[in-house]
Amino acid sequence: MLGEHPHALRLGEYLHYRWTGEAPAERVTDDPSTWCPFWDWDPAVLARNLELLGRAGRRDALSVLARLVNHPDERVRSWVVLALREDGTVAQWAHALSYLGDPREDTAPVLDALTRGVELDRIEEVAKHILAMESPPLVALKWAAAQVGEAFPADETATDLARLRPQLVEVSEPIEEPFSDTHPYSRAAALTPARAKELVENPTQETSWFVLARASKLCRVPIWSLAPEAHWKPPAVPREPAEPLALPAINLVRPRQIGPDGPVVSPLGVSGHYGLPVEGYVRAAEQGVNLFFWEPNYATLTRFMTRLSPADRRGVHVLVGTFEADPVKIRKDVERALRNMKLERISIFLIFWTQSWQRITPDVRSELDRLKADGLVQVYGLSTHNRGIARDAIIEGWNPVMVRHSAAHRKAETEVLPFACERGTSVLTFNNTCYGRLLDPSFRPSDCFRYTLNTPGVSACFTAPSNLEYLEENLNALRNPELADEVRERLLKRGEWMYREDTVFRKTVRSEV
Structure with missing residues (x-):
């Protein structure tokens, strides 16, 4: 039996759907704005709000902060962990630990950040508090039980351990072979x-x-x-200088301009997300691609850019963005990108993953204008999954705008793209294959890119291949843009199925309860 735990009930609903095809009934979901007075759906804004609270404000809000301890954004988690370490009571620590039990998330890094370097006296105090609770949350009980014999002797909590024995059996780990005499334990x-x-x-x-x-x-x-006072460092290993790259003249296919006074680019760009080898970017350029998508951890794309001559670098255009909501940090992101890729100017700069207009404060907009006036950015805009924000951004004159669009996510075709067509806004699309989940043997992978590029209002999109084979297939959408009607129908049928599956999965297995 799955039991009565909310996550277990939602999992049961999903399994029932998989077996019967019957969609689960709608349930009321938890809205964080009802219990968190400084909540914002945009993680950058929420992190900024936590910073502005100051230490005293965070201390007063620890009962609320405990519920954010496993927030998906590291910046938010860091403020929560800091507040707990600085001012958290044992009860607040126990409260926070109870939220680290979601089996869908990797909570080990959060637990490590919370407890690393903390005095064993405090660990002991928190663990004993949890063990003394009448019915401690299972995840907190599991952590507290692990401290027995490590932070304090078992006989100091013998009564509580005996009382909690039934629950401890439920959270106990499988019995393992005993450690050898040389093991640290x-x-x-x-x-x-x-x-x-x-x-x-x-x-x-x-x-x-x-x-x-x-x-x-x-x-x-x-x-x-x-x-030790001096930290050990590995000896420096000299790096061999990389051979310079020479690009051929890039002959654009169906070029289009992105934004007012923006770059003229190929309709299909290449992202470095999955570590395409350097020769892949060269091959893309040979086939008419001059648009690339970069983030700081895209190592192969960085190497490609830095191996180009200054003249060749001026012949390609890189889209760069920021996840920050602070003008100083945004400028640092721009300067880092320029420095890492040896660029003179960023062609397209976006405020990434905008989930709230609170992200775009007047000082942020002013900083974007200054970056453009300083010649560090050619054109700026924003990207978002939120179609309402994308529509409003177009109406308010943001250009370009980047949104999700695929055969499985088509609402942008009625809620966003008509406004772009009306106002001449450049729209970039992403997630055209839904991270590969949309793909099906009944059509080619490149058909996913043909679909979005044949949609009125779409200016360009990005592919993120991991190897040369995937790159060649997706470049076919650039060379052969037509999408046959029968292929389009198969693609849409697959998209409708995937959207239905994702919706049920999100409302059950992924639901916050």
Whole structure:
């Protein structure tokens, strides 16, 4: 049986749909704005709001912040963790730990950030508080039980452990083979007060921080006092200079201008998201592509750009963006992109993943204008999954605008693109294959790009191949843009199926409860 846990009930609804085809009934979902007074759907805005609260404001809001401890955006999580570490009570720590039990998320990094370097006395206090609760949340109980024998002896909480035995059986890990005598866990368990004193006085005798942490606990000294003053660094290894690249003249196919006074580009751009080899970008240029999509971790695209001559770099156009909501940080993102790719100017700069107009404050808009006036950005705009924001941005004169569009996500065709056609706004589309989930043997992968490029109002789109084979297939949409009616019908049929599947999955398995 799945039990009565809300996530289990939603999973049961999804399985029922998979077996019967019957869509689940609509349920009321949790709206964070009802319990979080500084909430915003845009993570950059929410992080900015948390920063503006100041330490005192975050301390006063810790009961609310605990519910954000596993927010998907690292900036938000960092403020929550900082507030808990600085001012959190044991009850607030326990409250936060109870939100780290979603099996759909990797909570280990959050738990590590929360507890790393914290004095064992505080870990002990929080763990004992949880064990003393009448019915602690299972995830918090699991964490507290793991501290028994590590942060404090088991006999100090024997009564609570006996009372919680049924729940502990539920959260216990599978029995594993015992550790060898040389394992850090075994060495830590075997520590005597005398040996612990030796390690504290000479930490270089031990290679495991786990053992040293146990020694510092026994000797009642802070663990950071055992750290060496000078951190070890690996010896520098000289790097061989990369061979320069020479691009042929790029002959554009069906070129179009992006934004007012913006660059003239190919309708199909190439993203570096999946690490396409450097020769792939060269091949794309040979086939008429002069538009590329870059983020700081796109290593192969960075290498491609830096190996070009200054003249060749001026012949290609790179779309760059920012996830920030602060003018200073936005300028730093621009300067970093220019520096990393050795560019003189960014052709297209976007405010990425805009989920709220609170992201675009007057000082942010002024900074974008200054970046353009300073010659660092040729044209700027915004990208969003929110069709209402995209429509309003077009109406308010933002140009270009970037939105999701595919055969599975077609609402932009009625809610966004007609406004772009009416006002002459350049629209870039992304996620045209739905990260590959839209693909089907009944049509070619390149048909996904043909579909969006044949939609009125779309100026350009991006493909993100991981290898040369995928690149060649998708470039076919550039060389052969026509989409046959029968192929279009198969593509739309697949899109309708995928949209229905995704909707049910989102409302059940992925639902916040």
